[in-house]
Amino acid sequence: MNILLFLIPVALALGALGLAAFLWSIRSGQYDDLDGAANRILVDEDRPKQSKSKE
Amino acid sequence: MNCCAIGNVMDAGTLFQGDLAPWIFTQQNGQREIDLIIPGLSSAESITTIEEAIESLPHVLSARINFTGRRLLVTWTDADFNPNSIAKTLSELGFTSRPFDPSGSGFKADDAQSRMLLRAVAVSGFAAANIMLLSVSVWSGAEGTTRDLFHWISAVIALPTVAYAGRPFFRSAARALSSGQFNMDVPISLAVCLAAMMSLYETSTHGKVAYFDASVTLLFFLLTGRYLDHLMRARARSAVSQLLSLAASSAMIVDEAGVPRLISATAIQPEMKMLVATGERFAADGVVASGVSEIDRSLVTGESNPESVTCGSVVHAGMMNLTGPLTVEVTAAGQDTFLAEIVRLMTSAEQSRSRFVQIADRLARIYSPAVHILAGLTLVGWLFWTGGDWHASLMTAIAVLIITCPCALGLAVPAVQTVASGVLFRNGVMIKDGAALEKLSAIDTVIFDKTGTLTRGNLRLVNAAALSPAALALAAGLAQISRHPLSKAICEAARLQGITPLVIEKSEEVPGCGLLGHDQGEQVKLGSRFWCGMPENETQGLPEFVLVKGSRAPTLFTFEDELRDDAGAVIAALKAIGTHVEILSGDRPAAVQRTAERLGIELWQAGVTPQAKLANVHALKDAGRKVLMVGDGLNDAPALAAGFTSMAPSSASDVGRNAADTIFMGESLMPVLVARNVAIATHQISIQNFTLAVGYNALAVPLAMLGFASPLIAAIAMSTSSIIVIANSLRLAFQFRQRTALAKSQVQGLTHLEQRAA
Numbered sequence: 001m002n003i004l005l006f007l008i009p010v011a012l013a014l015g016a017l018g019l020a021a022f023l024w025s026i027r028s029g030q031y032d033d034l035d036g037a038a039n040r041i042l043v044d045e046d047r048p049k050q051s052k053s054k055e
Numbered sequence: 056m057n058c059c060a061i062g063n064v065m066d067a068g069t070l071f072q073g074d075l076a077p078w079i080f081t082q083q084n085g086q087r088e089i090d091l092i093i094p095g096l097s098s099a100e101s102i103t104t105i106e107e108a109i110e111s112l113p114h115v116l117s118a119r120i121n122f123t124g125r126r127l128l129v130t131w132t133d134a135d136f137n138p139n140s141i142a143k144t145l146s147e148l149g150f151t152s153r154p155f156d157p158s159g160s161g162f163k164a165d166d167a168q169s170r171m172l173l174r175a176v177a178v179s180g181f182a183a184a185n186i187m188l189l190s191v192s193v194w195s196g197a198e199g200t201t202r203d204l205f206h207w208i209s210a211v212i213a214l215p216t217v218a219y220a221g222r223p224f225f226r227s228a229a230r231a232l233s234s235g236q237f238n239m240d241v242p243i244s245l246a247v248c249l250a251a252m253m254s255l256y257e258t259s260t261h262g263k264v265a266y267f268d269a270s271v272t273l274l275f276f277l278l279t280g281r282y283l284d285h286l287m288r289a290r291a292r293s294a295v296s297q298l299l300s301l302a303a304s305s306a307m308i309v310d311e312a313g314v315p316r317l318i319s320a321t322a323i324q325p326e327m328k329m330l331v332a333t334g335e336r337f338a339a340d341g342v343v344a345s346g347v348s349e350i351d352r353s354l355v356t357g358e359s360n361p362e363s364v365t366c367g368s369v370v371h372a373g374m375m376n377l378t379g380p381l382t383v384e385v386t387a388a389g390q391d392t393f394l395a396e397i398v399r400l401m402t403s404a405e406q407s408r409s410r411f412v413q414i415a416d417r418l419a420r421i422y423s424p425a426v427h428i429l430a431g432l433t434l435v436g437w438l439f440w441t442g443g444d445w446h447a448s449l450m451t452a453i454a455v456l457i458i459t460c461p462c463a464l465g466l467a468v469p470a471v472q473t474v475a476s477g478v479l480f481r482n483g484v485m486i487k488d489g490a491a492l493e494k495l496s497a498i499d500t501v502i503f504d505k506t507g508t509l510t511r512g513n514l515r516l517v518n519a520a521a522l523s524p525a526a527l528a529l530a531a532g533l534a535q536i537s538r539h540p541l542s543k544a545i546c547e548a549a550r551l552q553g554i555t556p557l558v559i560e561k562s563e564e565v566p567g568c569g570l571l572g573h574d575q576g577e578q579v580k581l582g583s584r585f586w587c588g589m590p591e592n593e594t595q596g597l598p599e600f601v602l603v604k605g606s607r608a609p610t611l612f613t614f615e616d617e618l619r620d621d622a623g624a625v626i627a628a629l630k631a632i633g634t635h636v637e638i639l640s641g642d643r644p645a646a647v648q649r650t651a652e653r654l655g656i657e658l659w660q661a662g663v664t665p666q667a668k669l670a671n672v673h674a675l676k677d678a679g680r681k682v683l684m685v686g687d688g689l690n691d692a693p694a695l696a697a698g699f700t701s702m703a704p705s706s707a708s709d710v711g712r713n714a715a716d717t718i719f720m721g722e723s724l725m726p727v728l729v730a731r732n733v734a735i736a737t738h739q740i741s742i743q744n745f746t747l748a749v750g751y752n753a754l755a756v757p758l759a760m761l762g763f764a765s766p767l768i769a770a771i772a773m774s775t776s777s778i779i780v781i782a783n784s785l786r787l788a789f790q791f792r793q794r795t796a797l798a799k800s801q802v803q804g805l806t807h808l809e810q811r812a813a
């Protein structure tokens with residue numbers, strides 16, 4: 001049964017990792033514009049943008 | 056034309072002209088940002104078009120569109136940058152925009168709440184998955200210290216989770232109890248807390264069963280339902296609030312010294328002199344002091360024909376000045392305007408509207424007391440039967456509470472309403488809340504306004520086919536310079552027939568009369584019968600223009616307010632399903648009768664005042680009808696507020712959109728029918744979901760009361776019933792998959808991909 005002492009923390013840590021990633025994605029605003037994200041798939045990202053100095 | 060500085064730039068309404076300073080937010084690092092709402096944003100291409108156009112403006116750091124909220128956030132650092140140029144660029148791209156304050160309109164709070172719920176869903180989901188893993192090990196035979204260890208780990212995960220993720224329910228339950236009421240959250244909070252505490256006690260005494268998994272899974276499913284519900288309301292709210300104007304209108308006032316200056320509409324006082332350029336809407340009621348023009352009253356009274364005004368004519372706030380600049384002496388402003396009267400009527404109509412109780416709340420009123428009584432009876436029964444064994448009795452009573460917890464019930468309505476609002480959104484219908492959806496399913500009478508609702512609200516040349524191309528080309532050449540609706544209709548007709556307008560020399564607009572110009576040395580006139588020297592003809596009642604070239608015989612152009620393309624089909628479909636259809640219009644009888652006959656509507660009234668519209672709706676309501684009012688104008692607003700439920704096109708007046716429960720976009724009338732059909736399907740599926748959820752309880756409760764509800768049974772029953780309810784709700788999306796707009800959006804997506812491939 002000693003394997004449990006190893007496996008349970010591993011399982012919990014992996015779960016916590018997923019949770020942390022999800023919480024991070026919420027915090028960074030990835031769930032703020034779901035419709036926009038769906039539509040931006042259709043948009044060419046690599047279209048040449050007019051470069052301009054940001055200073 | 057010294058007074059037309061604003062009006063000449065653009066049609067009033069397309070461009071926000073006031074000072075944007077109140078909406079600019081400065082961050083600590085000196086960056087400035089402004090939020091703008093772009094109601095017309097509808098396709099993926101426009102996202103990049105707008106972002107690129109705005110980012111290419113000098114000084115702008117970034118422009119980011121939030122497509123869900125139809126919002127644009129622009130940031131810049133330079134204090135000299137004039138944010139009005141953003142609105143200008145947008146209007147050049149064909150988009151209207153309005154400044155918007157995210158914190159003032161409750162968006163910040165809304166977003167914060169949405170994130171909080173999503174975090175709670177994530178935490179409870181994580182906890183539920185891990186505890187379930189441990190519980191499965193216990194159920195499959197973990198014994199002794201291993202079981203105790205698993206229970207303790209579960210407790211360590213579950214207790215903080217309950218404390219964190221349960222807050223929305225605890226708060227709501229506390230609110231309900233403190234006002235002496237029951238809601239669904241009372242049994243939920245009780246079950247979750249009791250289950251956690253009892254399990255903790257069991258764990259500390261090396262007991263065999265612990266309900267940690269039940270209490271956390273319960274929270275997870277309920278929070279999912281709560282989040283879905285929130286998502287639907289947030290989507291509806293943002294869609295609706297984008298359409299509500301910020302009352303940003305301003306007016307050009309001439310002071311005693313004769314100097315014109317721009318003031319906010321709220322600062323207008325009676326007896327001020329107001330200059331109104333062509334294409335502007337009047338900011339206040341008044342009397343024309345000088346100038347001749349024609350005004351468009353369609354949004355205010357429903358009258359579709361432009362009317363000539365001259366010195367002494369009365370004008371109301373909201374009407375649009377069409378052909379010549381006017382000076383208006385303000386007679387009433389603020390509280391004394393026609394608009395204020397409409398708002399008063401609306402407010403009283405809303406108060407008289409009976410409070411509608413949503414189906415979930417109705418059920419909660421019966422359900423929660425029933426659950427508590429059952430749990431109480433179980434406790435008493437077990438005490439009596441076991442001769443005072445508190446431990447066993449309490450355990451069974453808590454098991455009853457957990458089993459009956461309205462998990463599937465909490466999902467039943469939000470799940471289906473979220474799916475429905477998504478389906479409707481794709482069909483161009485924005486619904487303000489779930490109650491509006493439930494009300495729509497019950498309607499049996501539809502009252503339509505005519506101008507702008509059944510019709511598009513713009514005029515079309517009816518006798519284009521009978522006219523010679525030469526006459527049309529000549530008329531179009533003259534009409535080009537004018538913004539009069541009839542002139543626009545002539546240009547449109549010429550464009551449709553592929554006729555190039557003639558170049559007319561020295562063309563000018565004679566306010567209140569028509570257009571004047573020269574072609575091949577001869578004078579050309581396009582305008583009213585009287586001005587062109589033709590006898591008046593009152594019988595027909597349709598708007599007309601007469602074209603006269605030199606001394607030749609005049610040509611008559613007849614116009615009509617164009618019906619929405621599918622109005623006939625929608626009315627026929629509504630009648631086919633037994634709905635009672637009526638027209639209440641403020642327009643003249645001849646015009647209303649024509650529309651009614653073409654659409655096959657027997658019941659119509661013309662020349663109806665806002666008060667009379669309201670009275671009509673009330674009368675139908677008293678007769679037991681469930682009225683859906685569809686209208687767009689200021690004059691419809693009180694009736695919209697009084698109807699059982701109401702819809703307005705997105706082109707409606709601000710007040711009209713505000714009053715309506717549901718708003719539909721686009722040129723088609725089909726959304727009215729689609730909304731009703733989706734609402735009925737939603738209602739049916741909600742009922743099915745409730746039946747499923749209650750049916751599951753009917754099976755599980757006797758088991759629990761007899762003491763057979765092990766944690767395993769509770770977990771299985773709860774999960775399956777929730778999943779069944781969600782799956783059943785998703786049927787709605789499939790049911791409406793083949794319908795109109797979804798197919799359209801797919802076509803759009805495909806063309807876009809094809810363009811990329813090419």
